[in-house]
Amino acid sequence: MKHKALLTALTATVVLSACSVGQGDIQQSGDATAKKEITFLVFETPNLTPQVWDAAIKRVTDKYPGISVKKLVSPSEDRVSYAKQLLASGQFPDVMIAVSPAGFAESGAMAPFTPDELKDFAFPNNGAVKGKVYQLPTNTQTIPVVYYNKELFAKAGIDAPPKTYAELLDASAKLKAKGITPFVVGGGKDPFASTLAWTATLATDLYARTPDWMAKRRAGTVTFQDPDFVKATNKFADLAKNGYIDKKDISRDYAATEQAFLDGKGAMYPMGNWFAAAGDDAKRKPKWEIGAFNWPSDDGAPVVPAFTGGGISVSATAKNLPEAKKFALAYTLDKANLDNSVHNDGLYPAIKGYTPPSDTGAVFKLGYDLYQQGVRNDSVVQAFGWEAGDDGMPPGLVDKWRAAAQDLITGGRTVEQVTASLDDEWAKAS
Numbered sequence: 516m517k518h519k520a521l522l523t524a525l526t527a528t529v530v531l532s533a534c535s536v537g538q539g540d541i542q543q544s545g546d547a548t549a550k551k552e553i554t555f556l557v558f559e560t561p562n563l564t565p566q567v568w569d570a571a572i573k574r575v576t577d578k579y580p581g582i583s584v585k586k587l588v589s590p591s592e593d594r595v596s597y598a599k600q601l602l603a604s605g606q607f608p609d610v611m612i613a614v615s616p617a618g619f620a621e622s623g624a625m626a627p628f629t630p631d632e633l634k635d636f637a638f639p640n641n642g643a644v645k646g647k648v649y650q651l652p653t654n655t656q657t658i659p660v661v662y663y664n665k666e667l668f669a670k671a672g673i674d675a676p677p678k679t680y681a682e683l684l685d686a687s688a689k690l691k692a693k694g695i696t697p698f699v700v701g702g703g704k705d706p707f708a709s710t711l712a713w714t715a716t717l718a719t720d721l722y723a724r725t726p727d728w729m730a731k732r733r734a735g736t737v738t739f740q741d742p743d744f745v746k747a748t749n750k751f752a753d754l755a756k757n758g759y760i761d762k763k764d765i766s767r768d769y770a771a772t773e774q775a776f777l778d779g780k781g782a783m784y785p786m787g788n789w790f791a792a793a794g795d796d797a798k799r800k801p802k803w804e805i806g807a808f809n810w811p812s813d814d815g816a817p818v819v820p821a822f823t824g825g826g827i828s829v830s831a832t833a834k835n836l837p838e839a840k841k842f843a844l845a846y847t848l849d850k851a852n853l854d855n856s857v858h859n860d861g862l863y864p865a866i867k868g869y870t871p872p873s874d875t876g877a878v879f880k881l882g883y884d885l886y887q888q889g890v891r892n893d894s895v896v897q898a899f900g901w902e903a904g905d906d907g908m909p910p911g912l913v914d915k916w917r918a919a920a921q922d923l924i925t926g927g928r929t930v931e932q933v934t935a936s937l938d939d940e941w942a943k944a945s
Contacts, residue, residue, distance in 0.1 A: 550583045551838040556598065556611035558589040561770050562792040562860050571852050575845045582838050592705040592769060596914075609833035610843055613825045615903050616642065616649035618910030625649040626831040632840070635848055637865040642824045642903035650903060651847050653826030654862040657819055657889075658898035659711040659785035660882045661810055662794065666803035667695050667782040676808035679815040680719070680750070687759040690782045698754065699781035700924070701772025702765030706917040707900075708772050709765050711785040713751040713920050714899050715810035718820035720747035722896035723812065729897070729906055732941070739937040748930050752923040762925045777801050785810065788882040791861030795876025807881035809889070819889030820898040823865050909944035912937070 557568050565588075572584050587608055589597045598614045601607050602624060619625045627647040633639035641652035663676060671690045677683040687697040701708030721728055721743045728744075731737040738744075754760045767775065773793055776784040779801065784790065794805050812818050826847055833839040846852060847866075854872050856862040861879055863871070863886060871883065889895045897906065900916055908916065919937065922928040928936070 549581060551581055551835040552583045552585060553609040553833065553835055553839045553842055554585045554587055555842070556587045556589060556594070556601070556608035556614065558592065558594050558613065560592075560860075561773060562789065567855065567859050571846065571849075571855065574849055574851055575842055578845060578849075579838075579841065582835075582842055584842070592707060593914075607830050607832070609830050609835070609839040610827055611830075612827050614650075614828055615907070615913070616644055616828055617903065617907055619828070620644040620647070620649040620904070621910075623831055626829045626833070626836065626840070628829075628840075632844060635867055637867050638823045641865075642906070644904040648904075650824055650828045651826030651843065652824050652865055653847050654856065655821055655823045655865045655886070656787050656789065656825065656862060656898075656901075657821045657882060657886045658787040658901050659715055659810065659820070660788050660790070660807050660885060661715070662776065662784045662786060662790060662878070663806045663808070664776075664779060664782050664801075664803055665806050667779065668806075671695060671782070676806060677811050679811050680813045683811050684757075684759075687754070687757070687783075691758055696761055696764075696781040697759040697783055699772060699776040699784045700760050700764050701767040701769055701775075702921055703768035703771075705769035705772075706914075706921060708767075708769045708786075709924060710900055710917055710920040711787075712754060712760070712810075713748070713923070714820060714901070715785055716747040716750040717744070717899035718896050719810060719812040719818045720750065722820070722899065723816070723818045723894075726896055729902060729908070733905070739934040739941070745930060745934055748923070748934060751920070752930050755924040755926070760924055765921050765924055779803065787861075788863070788879075788886070789861040791876065791879035791882055792859050794878030795861075800878075805878050805881075807878070807885060809885055817889060817892060817894040819886060819895045821886065821889070821895050822898040822901040822903075824903045909941065912940055912944050915940045 555572065559565060568586060572586065576582055576584060594614045598607070598611055607624060616625050621644065627649055628651065633648060636652050638652050640648060642648060642650050667690065671693045673686045673689055677686050690697045698712060700712070724743055725731065728737060755762055773790065775781060777793065777799055793799050809817060809819055827843040829839045829843050853864045853866060853869060856864060857871050857875060857879070861882065863883060900913055916937065919928065919933045923930065923933060
């Protein structure tokens with residue numbers, strides 16, 4: 516499988532939302548002292564409910580009854596900031612999922628995985644920090660897929676998904692003329708939900724031309740004020756200027772944004788392929804048909820932005836480090852957990868020999884087929900803002916980039932101000 520660049524990505528008083536999983540095992544064994552407890556930081560979404568996490572954890576503790584797990588729940592989508600708070604207050608979790616290692620790895624807070632521990636992963640070096648992998652490269656995600664409402668497209672006289680960027684703008688104009696919001700976006704406490712269209716334009720106008728752009732930025736040979744980055748950013752800002760993105764929508768959090776699309780409040784929803792879990796949910800799926808396409812480039816050449824990573828990391832100072840690593844690998848490689856990650860979060864497990872379950876839904880298959888086409892025609896590039904390790908931005912800069920996305924939507928800052936600011940923030944972070 517060939518990819519152009521498929522790579523991954525405060526002192527405070529902290530109130531932990533925590534519960535213990537597998538406590539029944541402790542009492543049944545009658546030997547609580549034999550248990551090795553680890554803490555596990557997770558996050559909840561409409562797809563990843565408390566019940567989903569508890570069942571996944573229990574599958575591992577049933578297999579390894581000598582391990583007990585205290586589950587910690589991030590209070591928001593910003594898991595990195597929460598992990599920083601926990602680290603500063605001396606409560607850094609032993610195990611954490613989908614927490615970028617940037618900053619943590621360099622400071623020695625996370626334990627690296629050995630080549631032998633990574634032998635079952637399809638892309639074992641993704642997200643490496645100075646040659647070492649601190650986050651299991653577990654899943655591939657396409658970010659974004661553009662999901663669309665076929666009923667609203669038909670109402671606006673759009674017969675097929677756009678194949679070029681000009682066609683995308685034409686479709687947006689037709690939708691707006693019919694009183695239909697072209698793009699569903701969000702933000703609020705989940706600022707990443709404001710960025711997906713920008714990730715898309717950066718894929719088609721930056722990474723498709725310069726797949727190693729981030730390495731060049733680290734080397735200082737390119738800047739955020741260079742023409743390709745500015746072009747992509749202008750495209751994103753113009754979507755809002757033209758009324759194709761409603762600036763009021765950035766007050767809406769991720770869950771509400773997802774529901775807004777399912778409720779038919781907009782025609783197109785650029786989002787990670789994890790949306791498929793909601794789109795295929797029998798209780799939530801709309802009566803109208805969902806379609807999907809890749810964000811189109813100017814000339815129609817296919818571009819598929821993707822990220823492999825997002826898995827588990829382990830604290831270097833975990834009290835029970837061997838058990839923490841054992842749990843991390845067992846949790847990640849468990850077949851039922853992998854299958855459930857497909858069903859519950861629409862993920863593409865990047866594990867050697869793994870095949871998604873045959874009962875995946877129609878929306879999942881739409882995104883998966885687009886990704887597989889990208890692999891076959893070598894059009895997979897990085898998903899800007901989601902990369903990890905040496906292939907991502909310096910610690911803290913993703914937050915600045917997300918805030919910039921909201922400013923571009925609202926008009927709070929110009930493209931020139933945003934790109935100059937990102938260069939300034941890069942210098943500070945470096």
